[in-house]
Amino acid sequence: MKFSGNWLRKLVDYQCSDEELAHKLTMAGLEVESVVPVAPFFDKVVVSEVVSVQKHANADRLNVCTVDVGNHADGFLQIVCGARNVVPGMKAVCALIGARLPELNIRQGKIRGVESFGMLCSAKELGLESESDGLIELPENAPTGVDFREYNELDDSVFTLKLTPNRADCLGMFGIAREVAAITASQLNLPEVTPVVPAISDILQIRVEEPQSCPLYCGRIVKGIVASVQTPLWMSRYLVHAGLRLINPIVDVINYVMLETGQPMHAFDLAEIDEKGGQGICVRYAAADERLLLLNGECLALQDDLLIIVDSSKPLALAGIMGGSESGVTEATTNIFIESAFFSPAAISGKSFKLGFGSDSLHRFERGVDFSMTRSALERATALILDICGGEAGPVAEVHNDLPRRDAVKIRQKRIAKILGINFGIELISEYFQRLQFDYSVTEDVFYVVPPASRFDLVIEEDFIEELARVHGYDLIPALLPKAPIHMLTEPEIGVSPIKQLRQILVARDYQEVINYTFVDAQWEADFSGNGFPVRLKNPIASHMDVMRSSLFGGLINNLQFNLNRKQSRVRVFEIGACFSKVNSEEKEVENLAVLCSGSVYAEQWGIPDRGVDFFDIKMDVESLFWPRNISFESAVHPALHPGKSARILIEERPVGWIGELHPRWQRKYHLSQSAVLFELKIEALASELLPIVQTLSKLPPVRRDIAVVVRKDVSVAELLEAMNLEKDKSVSEISLFDLYSGENLAQGKKSLAFRILLQGTEKNLTDQEIDRAVNGLISVLDQKFGATLRG
Incomplete structure (x- = not known):
């Protein structure tokens, strides 16, 4: 979110520098990414009027201009200029003798034998743009002789906020102004929005077929506008500083009100809306065979999860995302329909990823906009359009359904003190809630606060306590060391063997730990676990990682394949991780330990004959993990293991894992040049320890x-x-x-x-x-x- 510092100062009367404000905002959780001046330093540059233009006698591409600079010199100035767009009567920007510009200083001199007493400036020469084709052209009503920096408000800064997704309220100047007023205890000066009195009775019927996705839709007709007029300089300035390009006054007003209130809107060319049968427009989900040419030039094949605005014959816009090109406003437009609506975040969220493009409207709607401003923003935009473009407005048509509930949240004073470590008094808490403009009531030491319609991130008690901490100032919360009594704790004789100890045992036995994804290929589950009904992911990150693993074998075999493909024939790896299963439609999570061993028993050396690892080598590793407890093995069949070389691991006849050699079928399928021996155990079976028994050590020979x-x-x-x-x-x-x-x-x-x-x-x-x-x-x-x- 980018905005002008001067614009902000008109909305809230704060008494600090731009740098101090940036620090306060950042400390309050609204990170200010940058604060940059609108224009570099220059002086003695004024608004001027070109009185006459004559060709230079000694140069074809130069002109000798007579320039009126007001009271800054006696009479008019003679200035030699080579710009192609210089014409008599234009208002231009003139640098006087002695002016200091970003890359040069202006002095009196001769150009091809003709004296020049200043310079008519382009945007590039003033450092306002990197490239420019000619002189800066000012409006006809620009006052001659006025300092150009003052006239164009160039002593200003552009703030860039790096907002987190939960702070959608600060995607509008009103929200930012409320935030600044709260953290600086300053006076808020938001403009009053006065409803426009209808001058005509024309109304466009609105039908909403999806009230859950569009709980509120407002619109009105404005007729007789002149869309070819110029957008006011003050509005253009704020739009450009916010990073938006100027299009036409109607669209510029819509964008300005969006930046001001945070409420996205859209204007349709009324002549392009098919009103056959008086049906007006409708808000519904698209049909699979519909298409829409968007304002960005993309012809989109609509899908049934896209909310759209349609007339009686065709789609007009993607609701809350982008308008259609056919119904867009142009300079020839005379009658418009202005839309202002609240679209549910659930209906808009994720659409930028699916469509491959985004928009300012989508960015705001998917985070949640202030639905209490929906109609006010429409009134504000209507008033500005009538003031700039003329015309007559009709009454507001509104379809209202169930909006998100704003239930009061209970905030306890004791809970505030416990979380923040500061004992705020009732008066101070009340002051902070008032500065935040929260509606609340107090009963003894309990506050009941109603979240504003603009704050979708305020749901539970802790959210409001965080708001108090932000307004108070995180840097003012004392960093106190915790205090607690220390007592000698008894150590239970029957404890839990920590996972760290299991890792140490395996590392000491020449294994290396690996970490694999918990979501795997569904084929792995079928092959290595015989699991035909795994826990499936609703939104997998890749097509081959669409289910949750119920065994660690798949990942370890993949690690083996990776190493063998890179000529590493001796592989000894283990993994400790979560596994997931579905039992009677109930999803469960357990933690397992698995080991894979392949290749030689020992690393290559001259002193020991080479021997491949076998079942009994890895069986010894299993026993080392359980020592000093006794475990047993019974022959059993596992989908991943060789049917004649596999066994179930038991403790007191309770199954706790599997051990065996990889099935030859999977060795062939996964193109493994050598087999492997594996085992997998439940961590809970490894965790408990035996009660130690004291025995006398004998000094006698056995x-x-x-x-x-x-x-x-x-x-x-x-x-x-x-x-x-x-x-x-x-x-x-x-x-x-x-x-x-x-x-x-x-x-x-x-x-x-x-x-x-x-x-x-x-x-x-x-x-x-x-x-x-x-x-x-x-x-x-x-x-x-x-x-x-x-x-x-």
Whole structure:
């Protein structure tokens, strides 16, 4: 938002410099991006009148002009000028002898033998424009001899605000003036808007088929205007300083009122509106086969989510965005229909992205405009058009539906003190709300504040507390260090293993962490999770990232593919992240940890033979994460894993994850030159820790006994170890498998397992009888539960 400092000073009487105001606005949350002067320094430049023009005797392209500069010299000045547009009777800008311009100083001199006592100036020579074709042409009523800087208000600055989307109220000068008045405690001088008395009875019927998208629509006919007149200098000046180009006085007035009030409007050429049957105009959504040639020259194929203004036969405009070229106002226009409406932000928002272009109207409507100004802005524009272009206005036609509710919000004094750390009194809070022009009532220490129609960002109590902080001044809120009593906290014995610790374990085991997107390709979900009903995104950032992941496998396999394509054959990566699933139409989020390992077990070196990673290497990594808790594995099938080389991970028979080798089908589909081993775990299963148990450390030497038993092949080692650990004697300190045999001399369907048993006393050395009793007890457990026999 760009605006003139002089314009602002006419609306609010603040007593500070431009630099000070810029600082105050920025500190109040309205960042001032720049404050630049309207024109560079120059002096002794006045408004003049060219009395006569004669050809230079010694130069074809030069003229000798007689120039009236008022009371600045005796008589008229003789000035040599080479501009092509110099003509007798024109009002021009003249630099007198001694004038200092941005790039030169004016002195008396001779040009091709003819003396010149000054210079007629172009906009480029005064630093007002980078390029110019000729002299500055001033209106006929410009007073001769007046200082040009004063006449054209060039001792002014242009402010550029970098507004956040929530401050749509400051997209108009009235809103900025209210803000300045509030933060500087200054007098607000907004112009009064007096309704225009209708001089004719002509009215255009209005029909609104979408009241939710257009709750308020006002319009009136103005006839007999002269659109070929010149826009007043004061208005042109403000429009140009705001970065808008001049078009014609009707459009210029519409743009001026938009900049003033923040209310976008549009003027239609009444002659181009088809009123067959007296139907007038209608606000509705477009049909798929309709087209509209816009003012920007684009012929748009309309879609059914675009709100449009139509007459009885054709579309006239994109509602709240841009008018149509066919019904646009030109210098030949004599009768117009002026539209002023409130379009719902939901109906306009996002359309600039879809259409590929924006507009000042769209920028304001999608953020929300002040619907209390809709009719007032129409009256203001009508009065200006009648004053500048003449004509007669008809009565205002209005269609009114349910506008956004402005319910009072409860603001508690205690809550203000708690959030801001300042104990504002009732009087000070009341003063701040009055400066902000909020309607409110007070009951004891509670304020009930009604948000203004211009402030769509004020919804909850904290929003209004922030307003108090802005008006008070963020820099005046003391920065106090927090105070709190310190007590020694007890550390629970059963705690939660932090994610940071899990990362450290995996990094220590030669893994590198990766971070992937939580939204993935739907095909990944089908392939790696067997998930036919993933959580879908309503507005995906890309077509191949349209669903939320339910597993981390897809991202890790993509990381593997990326590395293999770049000749990195040894890949060891892990990820900790959120996964999403849908259970009975309820969407749930969990956090998982997944690991992928591919290539050699160890980095290439001379001391160890090269060996590819296998299931048992990564199984060891899983056990390291759960240590000292016991986990078990059972054969199971997972969509992403090899059916013969995959298992479910369990804790006390509760599934907590999967482990296995990548399915060969996906290795071929995703063009992977080598396979990988993966596992995925629920973070919640890894988080809890076991209660530590105090045991006496023995100083005595351990005793080792080995037993070899024959069992069925379908009995897992984990089952045997779990059974022995549950029933073992207290003297047994460790049981581990050290040999597996399933060859000759064993019955079919049998296998031989050899276990190492370590026994150790804490107070004395164990006797042979105690050792034998403990070992025989383990053998008895294996015999009774699994039918195991000692191998001969």
